[in-house]
Amino acid sequence: MSEAIHIHPREVGHEVHHGDGHGHHHQSFITKYIFSTDHKMIAKQFLITGMIWAIVGGLFSVLFRLQLGYPGQTFPILETVFGSKAEGGLIKPEFYYSLVTMHGTILVFFVLTAGLSGTFANLLIPLQVGARDMASPFLNMLSYWFFWLAGIVMLSSLFIQTGPASGGWTMYPPLSALRQAGDGSKLGADLWLVSMALFIVSSLMGGLNYIATILNMRTKGMSMTRLPLTIWALFFTAVLGVLSFPVLLSGAILLLFDRNLGTSFYLSDIVVNGQILPNEGGSAILYQHLFWFLGHPEVYIILLPAMGMVSEILSVNSRKPIFGYMAMLGSLFAIAILAFLVWAHHMFVTGLNPFLGSVFVLLTLLIAVPSAIKVFNWLTTLWRGNIRFTPGALFSIGFVSLFISGGLTGIFLGNSTIDIHLHDTIFVVAHFHIVMGVASMFGMFAGIYHWFPKMYGRYLNSTLAYIHFWVTIIGAYLIFWPMHYQGLAGIPRRYLEKSMWLSFNQFADLDKMITIVSIIVFAVQLMFVFNFFYSIFKGRKVTTTNPWGANTLEWTTPVNPGHGNWEGEIPEVHRWAYDYGKDGREFIPQTEPIGANESKH
Amino acid sequence: MALGFIITFQIAKASEYVAVMRGIEKSRKQTNKVNAFLLLVFLIAGMIGVYYCNERLKGKILGAPASDHGVHIDTMLYITISITGIVFVITQVILFWFSFKYQESDKRKAYYYPHNNKLELIWTVIPAIALTVLVGFGIFYWFKITGEAPKDAMVVEITGSQFKWEFRYPGKDKILGKKYYKQIDDAANNPLGQLWDDPANHDDIYVSGEPMHLVINKPVKLVIGAKDVIHDVGLPHFRMKMDAVPGTPTTMWFTPTKTTKQMREETNNPAFMFEISCDQMCGRGHYTMRGEIIVETQEEYDAWILGKKPKYYAAFPDKDPSAPKADTSKAAAVQPVAMK
Numbered sequence: 003m004s005e006a007i008h009i010h011p012r013e014v015g016h017e018v019h020h021g022d023g024h025g026h027h028h029q030s031f032i033t034k035y036i037f038s039t040d041h042k043m044i045a046k047q048f049l050i051t052g053m054i055w056a057i058v059g060g061l062f063s064v065l066f067r068l069q070l071g072y073p074g075q076t077f078p079i080l081e082t083v084f085g086s087k088a089e090g091g092l093i094k095p096e097f098y099y100s101l102v103t104m105h106g107t108i109l110v111f112f113v114l115t116a117g118l119s120g121t122f123a124n125l126l127i128p129l130q131v132g133a134r135d136m137a138s139p140f141l142n143m144l145s146y147w148f149f150w151l152a153g154i155v156m157l158s159s160l161f162i163q164t165g166p167a168s169g170g171w172t173m174y175p176p177l178s179a180l181r182q183a184g185d186g187s188k189l190g191a192d193l194w195l196v197s198m199a200l201f202i203v204s205s206l207m208g209g210l211n212y213i214a215t216i217l218n219m220r221t222k223g224m225s226m227t228r229l230p231l232t233i234w235a236l237f238f239t240a241v242l243g244v245l246s247f248p249v250l251l252s253g254a255i256l257l258l259f260d261r262n263l264g265t266s267f268y269l270s271d272i273v274v275n276g277q278i279l280p281n282e283g284g285s286a287i288l289y290q291h292l293f294w295f296l297g298h299p300e301v302y303i304i305l306l307p308a309m310g311m312v313s314e315i316l317s318v319n320s321r322k323p324i325f326g327y328m329a330m331l332g333s334l335f336a337i338a339i340l341a342f343l344v345w346a347h348h349m350f351v352t353g354l355n356p357f358l359g360s361v362f363v364l365l366t367l368l369i370a371v372p373s374a375i376k377v378f379n380w381l382t383t384l385w386r387g388n389i390r391f392t393p394g395a396l397f398s399i400g401f402v403s404l405f406i407s408g409g410l411t412g413i414f415l416g417n418s419t420i421d422i423h424l425h426d427t428i429f430v431v432a433h434f435h436i437v438m439g440v441a442s443m444f445g446m447f448a449g450i451y452h453w454f455p456k457m458y459g460r461y462l463n464s465t466l467a468y469i470h471f472w473v474t475i476i477g478a479y480l481i482f483w484p485m486h487y488q489g490l491a492g493i494p495r496r497y498l499e500k501s502m503w504l505s506f507n508q509f510a511d512l513d514k515m516i517t518i519v520s521i522i523v524f525a526v527q528l529m530f531v532f533n534f535f536y537s538i539f540k541g542r543k544v545t546t547t548n549p550w551g552a553n554t555l556e557w558t559t560p561v562n563p564g565h566g567n568w569e570g571e572i573p574e575v576h577r578w579a580y581d582y583g584k585d586g587r588e589f590i591p592q593t594e595p596i597g598a599n600e601s602k603h
Numbered sequence: 604m605a606l607g608f609i610i611t612f613q614i615a616k617a618s619e620y621v622a623v624m625r626g627i628e629k630s631r632k633q634t635n636k637v638n639a640f641l642l643l644v645f646l647i648a649g650m651i652g653v654y655y656c657n658e659r660l661k662g663k664i665l666g667a668p669a670s671d672h673g674v675h676i677d678t679m680l681y682i683t684i685s686i687t688g689i690v691f692v693i694t695q696v697i698l699f700w701f702s703f704k705y706q707e708s709d710k711r712k713a714y715y716y717p718h719n720n721k722l723e724l725i726w727t728v729i730p731a732i733a734l735t736v737l738v739g740f741g742i743f744y745w746f747k748i749t750g751e752a753p754k755d756a757m758v759v760e761i762t763g764s765q766f767k768w769e770f771r772y773p774g775k776d777k778i779l780g781k782k783y784y785k786q787i788d789d790a791a792n793n794p795l796g797q798l799w800d801d802p803a804n805h806d807d808i809y810v811s812g813e814p815m816h817l818v819i820n821k822p823v824k825l826v827i828g829a830k831d832v833i834h835d836v837g838l839p840h841f842r843m844k845m846d847a848v849p850g851t852p853t854t855m856w857f858t859p860t861k862t863t864k865q866m867r868e869e870t871n872n873p874a875f876m877f878e879i880s881c882d883q884m885c886g887r888g889h890y891t892m893r894g895e896i897i898v899e900t901q902e903e904y905d906a907w908i909l910g911k912k913p914k915y916y917a918a919f920p921d922k923d924p925s926a927p928k929a930d931t932s933k934a935a936a937v938q939p940v941a942m943k
Contacts, residue, residue, distance in 0.1 A: 095887040170884040176849055177832040177886060183765065184886040270850025271784040273764075273796075274831040278785050286833055286848050320705065321713035329723045351835065352846045353853035356749035360742045367734045367741075374730035375723065377694060382722070384701040386714035390631075391638035391706070399642070399702055406694050410687040413734075417741035419679045419748065422672075423842040426835060426882040464634070465615035472641065479649065487660040490680075492839025494882040497890040505839055505878050508663045529608060533615075542619060583713035 029565075037147075039139035040565045044146050045124035046457060049450070051150065052117020053531060059108035062101045064524050066498070069093040071517025073499040087165060096185050098498045099168035103186065104160070106171025107194070109439065111201055112156070114304040116149045118446050119243075122307055123212045123236045125453060129556035130230050132221025132573060134566045137214035141207045148204035152197045159193035167194035170496065172297070175268040175289050179260045182274045192261060195254045202251045205243050212240040221555070223575035227331075228592070230554050230579040231324060234331055235310020238338040239303050246299040246342070253292030260284070287352055294345035301438050302341040306334065308445020309376065309405075312398040314579075315452050316380055318552045319395035320387025321588060323580035326379045333372030340369045350418040351425050359418045366416035373409050377402065388583075392550070393467035394452035400475045401444040407479075408437025411486065429489020432482045440478045447471075450534070455549050459562040460541030466533040470526055477523035481516050488512070553579050553591045632707065639706035646699035650692070665839055666870065669861040669877065669898070673842035675744040682740055686733055752856035756822035759815060761879075762795060763827075763834030763847040766888030768879055770815045771795060772808040774913060779826060780804025787830065792918040799915065805922075809914040814876070814895035817859050818904045824856040834892065835883035840866070846883055859898040866898075 038044060068077060076091035087097040124142065128135055136142045159166040168186025169178040173194065181188050216237045220229070229237075259265040260281075268289045269281035317324040324330060346354060346362045380402050389395065411433040414420050424430065447470070454462050493506045500506040548557040555575070559567050573593040581590040585601055622630040668677050705711075760771040760779055773779045780803035787796035794811070797804045810816075817823050827836050829847035836855075837844045845855040867875045879894030899907070916923035 095890070099884070099887060099889075168887075174833055174884070177884065180832065183832050272831055272849050273784055273787045275765075276789070278787065282850075285851060287851060323715065323717040325716060326718045326723050328718070351844050353848060353851060356746060359749070360745055363741055363745065364738050367738050370734050371727060371730050375727055378726040379723075381694065381697050381701060382716070384698070384705060386711075386716065387701075387705045388707050388711055388713040389639075389702060389705050391635050391642075391702075396638060396642075399698065402698055403695060406691065406698070410691055413687055413737065414680070414683050417679065417683065417737060419676055419741045419744040420683060422748065422844050423676050423680070423839070425844055426837070463615050463619055465618045466612070468634070468638065469611065469615070472645075475645070479652070483653070484656055484660060487656070487664055491664040492837065492880070494837060494880050494890075496884050499890055502891065502893060503878060503880070504874065504876055505665070506880075512660070525608075529611065532608070532612070542623070580717065583715045585715075586712070588713075 037143060039135070039143050041124045041128050041136050041139065041142060042457065042563065042567075044142055045121050047146050048116055048120030048124060048149070049457075051146075051153065052113050052121060053534070055108050055112040055117065055153065057528070057531065059105050059113060060524050060527060062105040062108070064521055065093065066098055066101045066105070067517040067520045069098055069498050071514045073501065093498070095498060096165065096168055099170075099184075099496070100165045100186055100190070102496060103168050103170055103173075104156075104166050107156070107167070110171060110300065110304070111198070112149075112153060114439070114442050114446070115205065115243075115300070116201070118304065118442060118449075119212075119236065119239055119307050120146070120149065120208060121446075122232070122311060122449050122453075123208065123240065125457065126232055126556065127212055127215050127236060128219070129456070129559065129563075129567060130233050130554050130579075131216060131219060132224055132555050132575065133215060133219035134568070134572065136211045137219060138211055142211050145204045145207035145211065148200050148207065152200035152204060155193055155197035155200060159190045159197070162189050162193070164188040164190060166190040172290075172293055173257070174293075175257055175260065175286055176272055176274075179257060179268055180272070180274050180279075181261075182277060192258065195258050195261075198254050199251060202247045202254075205247050209240040209243040209247075212236060213244065216240075221572045221575055224592075227328075228575055228578045230310075231313040231327070231330055231334075232307075232310040234334055235306045235313075238334050239306045242299040242303050242306070242338055242341055246296040246303075249292055250296035253289055253296075256292075257289065287349070290349055290352060291345070294348045295342075297348065298345040299341040301434075302337055304438055304442045305445075306337070308401060308442040308448075309334070311445050311449040311452070312401045313380070313383075314554070315394045315398045315448050316383050316402075317580055317582060318452075318550050319392055319398075320384050320389045321551075321582050322383055322387040323582055323584075324379070325382035325385075326375075327578065327580060329375055330379055333375045336372040337369060340365060340372070344369065344416075347416050347418070347421070350421045363416065363418050367413060369416075370409070370413055373405075377406055377409075392451065393462070393464060393471060394448045396468070396471045397444045397448035397451060400471065401441050401448060403475070404436050404441040404444060404478065407483075408433055408435075408441060412437060423492065424489055426495050427489040428485045428493050428495060431495055432485035432489060435485075436478070436482050440482070444475075447474075447530070452550070453556075454534075454537070454541075455544040455561075456556055456559075456563075458538050458541070459544050460537050461544060461549075462537045462541060463533050466529060470530045470533070473526040474523060477519050477526070480519045481523065484512055484516065548591075551589050553581060553589055555592060558591065558593055635707050639703050642699050643703040646696065646703075649695070668840065668842050669866060670838075670841035670843065670857040670859050672748045672857045673840070674860075675747060676842040679740055679744050683737060686737065690733075748857075749855075752824040752854070753822045756824045756856055757818065758824050758826060759817070760795075760826040760828070761815070761836055761847070761894075762830060763836070763881065763885070763892070764830035765832065765886050766881070766892040767811070768815075768836075768892070768894035769794060770810040772810065772908065772911070773803075774806030774808055776803055776806055778803040780807050784830070792914060795914075797914065799918065805915045806913050807915070808908065808911045810911065814897045815879070816904055816907050817896060817898045818901050819859055819862045819898050821901070822856055822858045824854055827853045827855065832885050833883050834881045834885050837880040837882035838877070838896070839880065840877050844882055862898045862900065863896075864899075 078091040080088035081091045164185040167190040177183050178187055178191050216233060256267040260267050260269055266281035266284040268286050269284040272279040313324050313330060344362060344366045347366045350359050415424055415433055451462055451467055488509055544561050547561055558573050575592045576595045577592055579592055584590060668674050758773050762769045780801040781798045782796045783798055784796050786793055827845050827847045829849045834847040836847055841857050843855055843857050845853050867873055877896035881889055881892035
């Protein structure tokens with residue numbers, strides 16, 4: 003199969019390789035399932051690892067929701083599991099902050115970056131551009147294993163005496179830099195930084211590979227404007243990652259230096275626990291600039307793949323072309339550019355120069371324009387369609403709904419005047435959970451339900467899928483919608499108990515309700531995980547190569563494609579991916595040549 | 604819960620078998636109708652839910668702002684809520700209505716409609732205009748709020764550390780004396796690291812463990828700092844907020860427009876207090892880092908500050924003129940404040 007990778011597919015893909023060993027060469031368990039270089043297997047590795055992390059991260063949120071809904075109540079089981087960190091079954095503040103920090107870190111990086119892009123970029127890029135594998139399968143394998151290593155380092159920090167990092171997922175120094183400032187700033191913070199450095203290496207290797215594959219390994223006829231929007235979205239995601247993750251790496255390394263080598267990049271004029279530190283001249287705000295220069299693009303690294311998949315799935319299931327392909331592409335591009343120019347909107351109240359602040363207001367609210375275009379185009383895609391509500395389609399519709407709700411609250415926060423009041427309140431928590439967390443999760447679920455047949459040759463149980471969808475979307479709104487009101491009341495984030503506050507103690511019932519709903523939603527996610535693993539082995543078998551009646555290339559491969567994807571030649575592409583309902587035909591695959599009498603679009 | 608899982612799973616499995624027996628296609632179409640209907644129900648129930656949630660909770664958010672900037676911020680908030688609210692309702696209704704209306708039907712064929720430049724132009728321009736309005740208002744208020752404090756503003760310094768707030772008033776010279784963090788020494792009565800060489804420090808008044816006092820309708824400029832990690836001075840009733848960064852002092856100013864007493868009457872809550880919350884994660888006691896503010900009349904404030912002695916005298920008791928001859932010095936200390 004290696005030849006397929008070295009030979010330029012556009013020139014040769016059609017002449018040689020009549021199955022010269024694809025799929026038949028013998029593979030041991032280790033090369034097939036562990037150190038695999040097959041992009042499909044690597045995608046599954048990313049997905050399953052991501053799912054395990056999602057369970058851990060989700061469980062953490064249930065634990066700290068217990069504290070928020072039932073402050074001061076004891077849960078003896080917690081002491082059994084977590085020992086001294088939950089002495090007497092009470093969640094101690096330091097433990098609470100560890101849970102919050104790990105929840106954020108795990109979900110943002112391990113689940114919604116690695117789990118989402120890692121899975122679908124690996125699975126879909128070669129299959130949808132018509133390549134036998136990634137540009138560098140070996141680098142691709144390394145990318146997964148660096149991610150795995152990052153995970154192991156992070157996991158180990160959960161078990162050390164002083165506990166994992168607890169300064170919030172943003173890890174702002176000086177809190178994260180000073181061991182004296184809290185238990186989570188001791189060894190846990192070093193492990194967090196090392197893990198993050200490894201993660202960035204993984205993400206870079208993956209990203210470069212995705213870009214190289216998309217640019218160089220498209221099959222004959224697959225011009226850039228014939229690419230499905232999933233691929234475009236994954237392409238911009240990879241570009242964002244490659245350009246912004248190194249900046250976070252520098253931020254993390256400098257923080258490691260400050261912690262361990264006595265440098266003063268972020269430290270100045272500090273007296274902590276009565277101890278006067280020698281560091282002078284550093285700037286704590288510098289870290290925030292470095293962090294958010296990644297941190298904001300990161301939001302789009304999480305969101306864009308979901309947008310791409312939703313565009314594809316909505317089009318397939320409404321049996322209509324995606325409306326305004328070029329506008330969708332242009333808006334992806336605009337979002338990718340603007341993603342780099344808005345980072346300081348996270349820093350309106352750090353003492354930032356107000357004029358600079360106003361520039362960032364303008365650029366931030368500008369993002370609403372391409373976002374609005376996308377929403378209107380999705381709506382028009384549904385208009386006069388013939389919609390099949392597959393689980394993938396439902397999650398896509400849910401994505402659009404959540405993206406609207408969460409996107410609109412972004413207009414509040416991006417406007418610095420309102421941000422003064424809402425900054426670092428629960429309003430922010432509600433906003434980004436809806437627009438980035440839950441919406442992207444919905445995109446991920448949509449992708450899993452849609453491409454599971456391609457991954458495992460079986461279907462997920464659809465009754466469980468529908469229960470999963472309905473409980474999750476109702477639950478997501480019940481959890482996060484009322485949180486906006488807590489934020490409007492000014493309640494700061496990361497307050498584990500509000501009883502001592504005169505202005506913030508009026509929501510006890512609401513907090514209980516939210517906690518109960520989050521437990522239910524979490525249970526339903528476990529049900530999904532069960533459905534996933536059960537269906538891998540026992541799901542209803544896929545009997546046709548193209549179960550959804552879709553146009554893209556992945557559905558021209560065998561039901562269970564081997565290493566190398568296509569048994570014969572790589573098919574040639576003659577049209578864009580969205581000829582649904584054209585000239586009275588339900589769908590026209592990309593591989594079909596343009597007919598003589600075919601109408602133009 | 605485990606039981607619930609098992610039951611759900613069995614039902615799900617059974618329904619799959621039934622579907623296979625009855626014909627996948629037929630049962631799929633039936634499920635499609637159910638889901639389409641549920642989407643419509645979700646829209647209606649959701650909109651009722653949004654209304655109900657607002658009815659239940661709108662009384663629990665802060666009420667009228669207690670500062671001039673707060674009024675601007677609330678105005679901006681309501682402008683944004685109206686515009687985004689309209690967009691929210693329209694787009695969600697369209698989303699779920701289209702989903703319901705264009706559910707799969709044997710009678711309809713999907714309409715091939717790949718693009719329409721005119722439409723796309725319209726929905727690029729309309730959001731752009733709406734956003735220009737929001738940016739315009741936003742920046743207008745932003746510069747009002749973040750502009751220079753008025754010259755006659757009183758100055759108060761606020762310093763955060765794990766997990767408390769300390770205040771310093773500049774005294775009769777209206778100048779906060781210089782400080783240097785290496786001079787911080789609680790034992791030597793110098794919790795803020797004031798440089799005693801600087802005469803401006805000699806009359807600075809240090810306040811801790813009690814509320815900050817401010818004067819109604821008098822602009823106040825807060826000079827904000829932190830000793831150890833980043834904190835944030837959050838003033839929810841005044842709608843103000845600014846980080847406290849070690850090594851980089853920040854400022855913010857506003858004019859309180861309601862006294863604590865007035866707020867107590869308005870809210871019917873005799874225990875009402877303006878609160879200072881720490882809004883930036885600062886360690887294990889973050890959620891307990893609470894401060895209080897009392898807004899009062901000039902006379903009440905004068906009376907309060909009269910009872911305060913500069914920290915300088917605590918550090919150097921021999922310099923305290925009030926120690927040997929209390930009466931005269933007190934009068935001297937009061938005068939400048941009362942003159943204002």
